[in-house]
Amino acid sequence: MAKEQDVPAGLMSENVEYIGQLGGYTRSVSIQGSYAYVGVGPRLVVLDISNPGALQVIGKTLPMSGAVLGVAVSGNYAYLAAGNDPDLRVINVTNPARPFEVGSLDTEGFGIDVAISGSYAYMMDGYEAMRVVDISNPTNPFEAGAYYPPGDAIGVAVSGRYAYVANGSSGLRVVDISAIPFEAGFLNTPGYAEDVAVSGRYAFVADTGNGLHIVNVSNPGSPYETGYYDTPGDAIGVAVSGNYVYVADGYSGLRVVNISNPASPFEAGFLDTPGYAEDVAVSGSYAYVADGAGLRVIDVSNPASPFEAGTFGAPGDAVSVAVSGSYIYVADQSFGLRVVNISNKANPFEVASLDTPGYASDVAISGEYAYMADFEYGGLRVINVSDPASPFEAGYYDTPGDANGVVVLGSYAYVADGYWGLRVVDILNPASPFEVGSLDTSGFARDVAVSGNYAYVAEGYYGLRVIDVSNPSSPFEVDSSYDGVSINRLTVSGNYAYVATYDIGLRVMDISNPASPVEVGSFTNPFHHPYDVTVSDNYAYVTDDFNYLWVVDVSNPTSPVWAGNHGIPYDPVGVAASDTFAYVADRHGGLWILRFTGNLDQVFLPGISR
Numbered sequence: 244m245a246k247e248q249d250v251p252a253g254l255m256s257e258n259v260e261y262i263g264q265l266g267g268y269t270r271s272v273s274i275q276g277s278y279a280y281v282g283v284g285p286r287l288v289v290l291d292i293s294n295p296g297a298l299q300v301i302g303k304t305l306p307m308s309g310a311v312l313g314v315a316v317s318g319n320y321a322y323l324a325a326g327n328d329p330d331l332r333v334i335n336v337t338n339p340a341r342p343f344e345v346g347s348l349d350t351e352g353f354g355i356d357v358a359i360s361g362s363y364a365y366m367m368d369g370y371e372a373m374r375v376v377d378i379s380n381p382t383n384p385f386e387a388g389a390y391y392p393p394g395d396a397i398g399v400a401v402s403g404r405y406a407y408v409a410n411g412s413s414g415l416r417v418v419d420i421s422a423i424p425f426e427a428g429f430l431n432t433p434g435y436a437e438d439v440a441v442s443g444r445y446a447f448v449a450d451t452g453n454g455l456h457i458v459n460v461s462n463p464g465s466p467y468e469t470g471y472y473d474t475p476g477d478a479i480g481v482a483v484s485g486n487y488v489y490v491a492d493g494y495s496g497l498r499v500v501n502i503s504n505p506a507s508p509f510e511a512g513f514l515d516t517p518g519y520a521e522d523v524a525v526s527g528s529y530a531y532v533a534d535g536a537g538l539r540v541i542d543v544s545n546p547a548s549p550f551e552a553g554t555f556g557a558p559g560d561a562v563s564v565a566v567s568g569s570y571i572y573v574a575d576q577s578f579g580l581r582v583v584n585i586s587n588k589a590n591p592f593e594v595a596s597l598d599t600p601g602y603a604s605d606v607a608i609s610g611e612y613a614y615m616a617d618f619e620y621g622g623l624r625v626i627n628v629s630d631p632a633s634p635f636e637a638g639y640y641d642t643p644g645d646a647n648g649v650v651v652l653g654s655y656a657y658v659a660d661g662y663w664g665l666r667v668v669d670i671l672n673p674a675s676p677f678e679v680g681s682l683d684t685s686g687f688a689r690d691v692a693v694s695g696n697y698a699y700v701a702e703g704y705y706g707l708r709v710i711d712v713s714n715p716s717s718p719f720e721v722d723s724s725y726d727g728v729s730i731n732r733l734t735v736s737g738n739y740a741y742v743a744t745y746d747i748g749l750r751v752m753d754i755s756n757p758a759s760p761v762e763v764g765s766f767t768n769p770f771h772h773p774y775d776v777t778v779s780d781n782y783a784y785v786t787d788d789f790n791y792l793w794v795v796d797v798s799n800p801t802s803p804v805w806a807g808n809h810g811i812p813y814d815p816v817g818v819a820a821s822d823t824f825a826y827v828a829d830r831h832g833g834l835w836i837l838r839f840t841g842n843l844d845q846v847f848l849p850g851i852s853r
Contacts, residue, residue, distance in 0.1 A: 320381050353370070405420065446458040454473035475495045489543070777820050786816060815830070816830050
């Protein structure tokens with residue numbers, strides 16, 4: 244199996260090896276020449292944009308231990324604001340097909356944004372400072388100075404001898420960087436300053452909750468507001484080109500603002516994007532928008548009528564996964580169903596996606612259909628995946644509550660429907676699913692598993708409910724266990740239910756008598772807050788919000804023991820397993836493919852040699 248190179252040492256692993264990764268929340272973008280450098284979850288992805296309608300992945304870094312929140316490119320290097328451990332990463336992009344890290348710098352804060360001017364990088368270090376980093380030797384960056392603003396160091400632009408800092412609740416700060424950095428002037432804005440762009444005499448501030456503010460900085464010591472435009476969404480990112488400012492406006496997509504008269508800006512055009520627009524870069528006639536769900540290439544040759552010319556997407560908000568043959572089906576909270584080809588597990592790639600009206604929270608596969616629990620707005624969606632490259636919705640049933648979990652057995656789908664409990668849906672005709680029975684349970688139904696004539700419902704703080712569904716039209720409860728214990732997800736294998744409890748780890752329950760389940764084993768250390776669990780070949784694979792996948796040997800269910808683990812950088816919430824492979828939905832970190840090696844003599848794996 245062809246594999247990538249070593250995994251960064253920050254992702255600690257024991258007895259579990261990294262195989263591949265795809266996607267993640269798309270937060271940042273920078274353009275140089277015919278390439279877009281995009282922060283996608285824990286990676287930098289390099290795209291060829293010479294044909295905007297057919298973007299091509301040219302290269303990508305290895306997954307990192309933090310998020311790529313900001314990207315700046317200068318010459319042969321890309322500089323990444325990468326969260327923490329380390330905060331700044333320097334990537335050699337001389338060959339865009341093989342980007343690789345050559346240097347890094349760890350600071351006390353949290354790398355959020357970065358700008359380059361000459362031999363210096365100006366990195367926004369979150370709540371700490373603006374770090375001035377000497378990058379004259381990219382392999383050995385070092386801090387040359389710092390400016391400690393009164394608020395949060397969020398966004399930065401550099402022009403001449405000044406750095407312009409978007410300072411959160413403290414507005415815009417103008418910093419003289421000609422020598423030891425010091426504040427030359429400031430202007431408070433009414434919202435939360437997230438980003439800033441500079442052109443000529445003006446700074447353009449994306450002020451979340453208050454839109455676009457145009458600030459005259461011809462006298463840096465006394466900046467003053469010239470005009471503003473209140474965008475309809477959350478102004479997060481900003482770029483300027485000619486007489487137009489382009490605002491990444493959260494759920495309101497891209498807004499194009501005419502600034503030919505800075506005192507009276509007005510919206511010239513807009514385009515809603517499917518995700519949450521956070522960053523924007525402009526080159527020529529195109530705006531490139533990082534909107535969580537992917538990169539959107541928007542033709543702005545006519546600013547009054549922008550349209551999407553191309554896209555690059557992958558799982559950006561992955562919360563659940565299901566495996567079927569050579570494909571992974573990902574429930575992506577921001578963008579519905581994502582279909583990923585894993586015929587080469589080291590290099591998974593997305594083949595299709597299908598948006599859903601709600602927030603995708605769980606997915607199950609049965610035959611030629613994917614069944615999706617579509618939280619809040621969507622209920623149960625039935626999607627035909629007979630051709631994985633062309634999925635389409637075959638039918639749906641709008642459940643009365645918030646569909647959180649789904650499992651399919653025979654001709655019925657069982658939906659954990661939030662405060663509306665368990666819903667039993669007839670799917671014999673996928674085009675016209677309908678409810679045949681229900682049971683309103685006492686808590687908030689988060690997940691469901693079915694075995695034989697019984698459904699097992701994870702009820703949040705109201706524990707585990709066992710429901711007889713031998714007659715699907717008249718389900719009734721036969722037992723409630725763990726009342727008062729918070730349960731996130733569960734799975735059933737043989738005569739045992741494996742329960743991921745929020746506070747007390749993995750619990751194993753004997754359900755040979757479903758009317759009287761009995762806890763027979765548990766595994767509590769070193770879990771933080773377990774979220775999901777699946778069982779394959781006598782091993783339980785458990786995700787938790789301490790950023791790990793844990794492998795637990797349950798060959799003796801009464802005495803589960805640790806077998807391995809692997810670090811996951813974001814928020815691993817969903818897991819599926821087949822043979823020795825684990826597929827982890829890492830929310831903003833995309834899809835991870837790992838393999839349990841079972842080599843108990845190997846105590847630490849910083850990665851694997853490829």
